[in-house]
Amino acid sequence: MKKPRINYGMQGLRSEKEKYSIFSLARNAFTHHENWAQAWKSPEPKTEYDIIIIGGGGHGLATAYYLASQHGIKNVAVIDKGWLGGGNTGRNTTIIRSNYMWDESAGIYEHSLKLWENLSQELNFNTMFSQRGVLTLAHTEHELKEMNRRVEAIRLNGIDSDVLNPAQIKKLVPIIDINPNLRYPVMGGFIQRRGGTARHDAVAWGYARAADSLGVDIIQNCEVTGFNIEKGKVTGVETTKGSIKAGKVGCVVAGHAGVLAGLAGFRLPIDSRPLQALVSEPIKPILDTVIMSNSVHMYVSQSDKGEMVFGAGADSYNSYAQKGSLNIIEGMLAAAVELFPIFSRLRMLRSWGGIVDTCPDASPIISKTPVDNLYFNCGWGTGGFKATPGSGHVFADLIARDEPNSIAAPFTLNRFVSGYLIDEHGAAGVAH
Amino acid sequence: MLYIKCPWCGYRDDAEFHYGGEAHIKRPFDADSLSDEEFSEYLFQKSNTKGLTLERWVHTSGCRKWFNVLRNTVTNEIIEVYPSNQLPHSKAGKEYYKSNWRRQSATERFTILQAEK
Numbered sequence: 001m002k003k004p005r006i007n008y009g010m011q012g013l014r015s016e017k018e019k020y021s022i023f024s025l026a027r028n029a030f031t032h033h034e035n036w037a038q039a040w041k042s043p044e045p046k047t048e049y050d051i052i053i054i055g056g057g058g059h060g061l062a063t064a065y066y067l068a069s070q071h072g073i074k075n076v077a078v079i080d081k082g083w084l085g086g087g088n089t090g091r092n093t094t095i096i097r098s099n100y101m102w103d104e105s106a107g108i109y110e111h112s113l114k115l116w117e118n119l120s121q122e123l124n125f126n127t128m129f130s131q132r133g134v135l136t137l138a139h140t141e142h143e144l145k146e147m148n149r150r151v152e153a154i155r156l157n158g159i160d161s162d163v164l165n166p167a168q169i170k171k172l173v174p175i176i177d178i179n180p181n182l183r184y185p186v187m188g189g190f191i192q193r194r195g196g197t198a199r200h201d202a203v204a205w206g207y208a209r210a211a212d213s214l215g216v217d218i219i220q221n222c223e224v225t226g227f228n229i230e231k232g233k234v235t236g237v238e239t240t241k242g243s244i245k246a247g248k249v250g251c252v253v254a255g256h257a258g259v260l261a262g263l264a265g266f267r268l269p270i271d272s273r274p275l276q277a278l279v280s281e282p283i284k285p286i287l288d289t290v291i292m293s294n295s296v297h298m299y300v301s302q303s304d305k306g307e308m309v310f311g312a313g314a315d316s317y318n319s320y321a322q323k324g325s326l327n328i329i330e331g332m333l334a335a336a337v338e339l340f341p342i343f344s345r346l347r348m349l350r351s352w353g354g355i356v357d358t359c360p361d362a363s364p365i366i367s368k369t370p371v372d373n374l375y376f377n378c379g380w381g382t383g384g385f386k387a388t389p390g391s392g393h394v395f396a397d398l399i400a401r402d403e404p405n406s407i408a409a410p411f412t413l414n415r416f417v418s419g420y421l422i423d424e425h426g427a428a429g430v431a432h
Numbered sequence: 433m434l435y436i437k438c439p440w441c442g443y444r445d446d447a448e449f450h451y452g453g454e455a456h457i458k459r460p461f462d463a464d465s466l467s468d469e470e471f472s473e474y475l476f477q478k479s480n481t482k483g484l485t486l487e488r489w490v491h492t493s494g495c496r497k498w499f500n501v502l503r504n505t506v507t508n509e510i511i512e513v514y515p516s517n518q519l520p521h522s523k524a525g526k527e528y529y530k531s532n533w534r535r536q537s538a539t540e541r542f543t544i545l546q547a548e549k
Contacts, residue, residue: 267473272505
């Protein structure tokens with residue numbers, strides 16, 4: 001009996017010819033790789049779209065992809081003031097996990113992690129998703145006790161989570177120093193083995209290519225300068241490439257969410273702050289787990305190129321300058337060297353900053369707004385990358401049906417009036 | 433790295449300071465009389481401006497005194513440093529203070545109304 005052909009990765013592609021595979025690689029080798037089809041077009045904007053998504057980062061492109069693939073709405077444009085994935089999508093430390101304490105957070109981050117697990121197949125694009133495990137360290141007795149309590153809460157939501165003692169941590173991460181005389185000794189930790197990393201650019205490119213194949217227009221270098229609003233309902237956007245009409249508008253612009261909300265005439269409970277990351281020179285593989293520490297505020301993983309990727313905390317002050325203060329990096333590196341003495345002579349190659357949209361309760365906003373047919377997806381703060389597929393998935397659902405599904409429902413703007421906050425500051429596993 | 437001029441201690445790195453958020457937010461006198469929307473506006477809504485902003489800083493690792501700063505959030509340029517019980521003196525600072533939505537917000541109107549009574 002003939003096996004039915006499972007068409008993973010073909011939803012987003014118009015023809016078999018466009019599919020990336022070992023065969024297409026071999027076929028293109030004959031023409032010296034000069035005839036690869038363009039991954040996405042760069043069209044001029046049409047005068048009207050059913051839906052416009054502002055922001056061509058991972059979340060925006062994922063939203064457009066799911067609108068086209070799940071809801072059959074293909075007359076969609078994604079517009080970005082710069083280039084695809086040039087904002088926080090290309091600036092984060094690519095950590096993916098779903099071990100959040102509150103049920104609402106567990107709902108959306110686990111939804112996202114499940115989509116990650118099949119994303120490369122679905123998009124026919126290698127996102128280099130690697131479930132290498134995310135280990136969060138505890139450095140005080142109190143932190144360890146709280147961690148045990150949190151691990152039970154996470155397990156009750158069906159999310160894998162294990163507490164490890166220092167000896168187990170040493171076995172898993174041989175380069176870590178578990179000497180109890182350290183300033184912040186390693187007293188234990190908890191691990192989500194399904195967590196890991198992915199290639200951030202590939203996520204944006206994969207979604208862009210799949211969305212483009214379904215008919216979505218991806219328009220770069222086109223900045224939104226205003227909204228056209230009639231009788232409390234959005235009818236289009238003004239851009240640097242002229243005005244574009246739209247039935248609905250979804251806004252996924254991270255750090256600039258407050259600026260766009262201002263253009264639409266309402267306010268958000270969001271502060272935009274710089275968050276920094278840096279990478280070292282490439283070295284041989286020495287770390288195959290993601291290590292995070294809440295107390296000393298450091299997180300580190302090793303990229304496939306061999307670079308150590310470090311993340312620090314957000315700066316305390318509001319800024320749109322895409323750079324942060326050096327003392328944040330100094331503090332983080334001091335902690336990294338104490339935990340991993342082998343890093344002491346590692347040279348750092350690059351550091352950069354992204355502007356993150358932090359919410360008072362460190363949870364996102366996926367919501368309708370005071371303007372009809374205008375939707376905002378923002379407030380992901382320091383941890384939006386891990387949520388890229390899930391965020392796009394539920395946001396597409398919200399835009400298509402004009403009402404949030406059960407995963408997105410807790411994350412409305414109205415929670416700042418009702419007081420039903422989802423306070424993830426302490427519970428998220430890393431300070432924000 | 434911001435280089436902030438503390439009115440008492442002079443120029444120091446921002447690592448010595450703590451950020452106090454937006455300046456000149458008035459707490460409503462009688463919060464019980466405000467609706468949830470109005471109180472939410474006072475408590476949660478942010479100016480978060482791209483450009484000029486008035487903000488509070490405290491010199492935690494120095495004199496531990498609070499003061500206000502007029503800063504551009506795009507360039508990080510500090511335009512004015514002034515005492516926390518005063519309004520900005522520079523032209524740009526005065527203009528920003530007047531145009532800020534908080535001066536017309538429900539909580540601000542309410543506070544002024546109560547003060548007049």
